[in-house]
Every structure is written in C-alpha cells, then in structure tokens.
Amino acid sequence: MPEVLTAPLVVEFPFTRSLGPVQSAFLTGLRERVVLGVRTTDGRTLVPPVEYDPDTADELHELFEVAPTGTVTTWAWNPAPRPGQPLTTPFAWALVRLDGADTALLHALDAPGPDAVRTGLRVRVRWAAERTGAITDIACFEPYDGPPAQPTGHTGEFTDPVTGIVAPARLDYVHSPGRAQSAHLAALTEHRVVGERCPTCHKVYVPPRGACPTCGVATREQVEVGPRGTVTTFCVVNIAAKNLDIEVPYVYAHIALDGADLALHGRIGGIPYDQVRMGLRVEPVWHEGSRFPDHYRPCGEPDAEYETYKELL
Numbered sequence: 001m002p003e004v005l006t007a008p009l010v011v012e013f014p015f016t017r018s019l020g021p022v023q024s025a026f027l028t029g030l031r032e033r034v035v036l037g038v039r040t041t042d043g044r045t046l047v048p049p050v051e052y053d054p055d056t057a058d059e060l061h062e063l064f065e066v067a068p069t070g071t072v073t074t075w076a077w078n079p080a081p082r083p084g085q086p087l088t089t090p091f092a093w094a095l096v097r098l099d100g101a102d103t104a105l106l107h108a109l110d111a112p113g114p115d116a117v118r119t120g121l122r123v124r125v126r127w128a129a130e131r132t133g134a135i136t137d138i139a140c141f142e143p144y145d146g147p148p149a150q151p152t153g154h155t156g157e158f159t160d161p162v163t164g165i166v167a168p169a170r171l172d173y174v175h176s177p178g179r180a181q182s183a184h185l186a187a188l189t190e191h192r193v194v195g196e197r198c199p200t201c202h203k204v205y206v207p208p209r210g211a212c213p214t215c216g217v218a219t220r221e222q223v224e225v226g227p228r229g230t231v232t233t234f235c236v237v238n239i240a241a242k243n244l245d246i247e248v249p250y251v252y253a254h255i256a257l258d259g260a261d262l263a264l265h266g267r268i269g270g271i272p273y274d275q276v277r278m279g280l281r282v283e284p285v286w287h288e289g290s291r292f293p294d295h296y297r298p299c300g301e302p303d304a305e306y307e308t309y310k311e312l313l
C-alpha cells in the first residue's frame with residue numbers, strides 16, 4: 001500500500017468584535033482586578049456574565065461583583081500546552097465557580113500535576129501583571145487555602161471602558177487526505193491522474209474519496225484517467241486575486257477527464273477567454289516540479305458532442 005500523506009495546515013484570522021454593555025463591563029473590570037457577574041431576575045449571578053438569561057431570555061443589566069476566589073467544579077489535565085494557551089507548562093483546564101457566583105468560568109489552573117487537582121479544590125485568581133481588558137487579564141487560577149476573598153463593592157461603572165476586542169482565531173492541525181487521495185496525490189507527482197472505480201455502479205471518481213458517494217461502498221480499484229478532457233461548464237473570472245499572478249479575465253472550468261465520471265476544476269489557458277466553450281477538448285500543462293497542472297489548454301481535437309458529457313454537468 002502506498003504511503004498515506006500528511007501535511008500541516010494552519011487556518012487563522014483575527015476576529016474583531018464589539019462588546020456591548022455587559023461584556024464591556026466584565027472585561028474592563030478584569031483590567032481593574034474586579035470580577036463582575038450579572039444578576040438574573042430570579043436572583044442568580046452568572047459569571048462570566050451574559051446579555052440574556054439563558055433560561056428565560058430576559059435582557060440582563062444588573063452587574064454584581066463576585067470574589068476572586070472560588071471552587072473547582074470540574075477539570076481536565078492538559079499535559080501538552082499549545083502555542084497561545086494561557087500557560088506554557090502543563091496545567092488543568094478548570095471550571096471555577098467564584099464565591100458569590102452561581103455558574104462557573106472556564107480558565108487555566110496552574111498546578112504541579114493532575115494529582116494536585118480535584119473537584120472541590122479552592123482556588124483564586126492570579127492576575128496578569130499587565131492588564132488590557134481581556135480574559136487573559138486573569139493569567140490563570142492557582143490553589144488557595146485561605147478564606148473567601150471579599151468583593152470590593154464595585155458597581156461596574158468605569159472610566160475609559162473597553163468597547164471591543166480582537167480575538168485571534170487559529171486552527172493548527174495535521175491533515176491526512178487518507179488512503180485514496182494519498183495515492184491520487186502520489187500519482188500526480190508523476191503527472192498521472194488516478195481515480196478509483198466503484199465496484200457497484202462502476203463510476204470512476206477523480207479525485208477519489210475512498211468510497212462511492214452514491215452507493216456508499218468502498219472503492220479500491222485504481223483507474224488512470226485523462227490526461228485529456230472536456231470542458232463541461234466554465235466561468236469567466238474578472239476579479240484579480242491578490243495571491244495569484246494571473247491576468248484577468250481568465251476562465252475557470254469544470255473539466256471531465258477522459259474516463260472519469262466526475263469533473264474537476266482547472267484554469268483554461270492558451271485560448272482567448274471569450275473563445276472557451278462547453279465541449280472544448282483540453283489537455284493539462286504541467287510546470288516542472290509542480291504536483292498539480294498549472295492550467296489546461298486546447299488540445300486541437302474537435303469539440304465533444306453534448307451527449308457525451310451531459311451527465312457530468
């Protein structure tokens with residue numbers, strides 16, 4: 001069996017959001033070393049605070065200060081912190097119900113090991129040295145065996161409140177395309193296009209997914225298709241992409257490679273954009289050292305009859 005490929009993938013973007021009055025007060029409070037919850041109409045205190053009661057949907061306004069000490073309600077040990085997490089050494093993710101609150105807040109708990117953590121453990125906030133009005137103003141929680149701390153009596157009125165945050169969202173993972181697509185990608189390095197045939201309906205899927213999407217059965221039989229194919233449908237692209245060095249307008253097409261029952265995507269070159277048409281016969285153009293065709297160009301054959309590709313539209 002050929003090697004199954006893997007590759008690191010990163011998806012990230014900064015997410016800018018405005019806070020509204022309740023979240024603004026909560027994060028501004030953290031900046032001032034004050035933890036605020038919000039009171040519900042039936043007298044519970046929710047920390048972290050929310051704008052609407054999750055049970056009754058009532059709009060909530062009444063801010064209420066709770067203590068920076070509390071109790072672990074549940075936890076999980078994190079043996080290998082990832083970049084961007086609150087601590088660089090192993091720690092516990094813990095739900096902490098602060099003294100005076102009725103709900104629990106998720107944060108990191110700094111402890112020497114999982115044996116030092118338990119449900120019911122008393123903890124307190126460890127404040128960050130520099131605070132900006134963000135959840136990271138709580139550096140983490142730490143074990144604490146003193147009496148409950150007393151709230152300062154803060155009402156939630158602040159000068160210069162925080163009104164927005166930028167939350168960086170990042171997904172950093174190792175992707176494996178699996179057996180079928182690994183074989184497909186390996187063949188592409190030799191400039192061959194390999195799909196798989198369904199044993200039941202006999203359709204050939206390129207790129208292969210490892211199973212027939214119609215019959216639901218595993219596909220194993222490898223079938224080389226192309227290299228020539230037929231443009232089944234296309235669009236003219238008029239907007240230049242920042243990271244692509246391609247002159248606009250250009251044509252992006254669905255191309256059914258000969259022998260395949262699924263069209264793949266490709267750019268059409270070597271012909272004026274306004275002469276590309278359904279049924280145009282094309283062949284791939286590979287650049288040295290590239291796994292994927294750079295584009296497809298007309299191969300000089302007469303156009304394919306509509307009847308031969310109408311099922312692939």
Ligand SMILES: [Zn+2]
Binds near residue numbers: 199201213
């Ligand atoms: Zn099938």
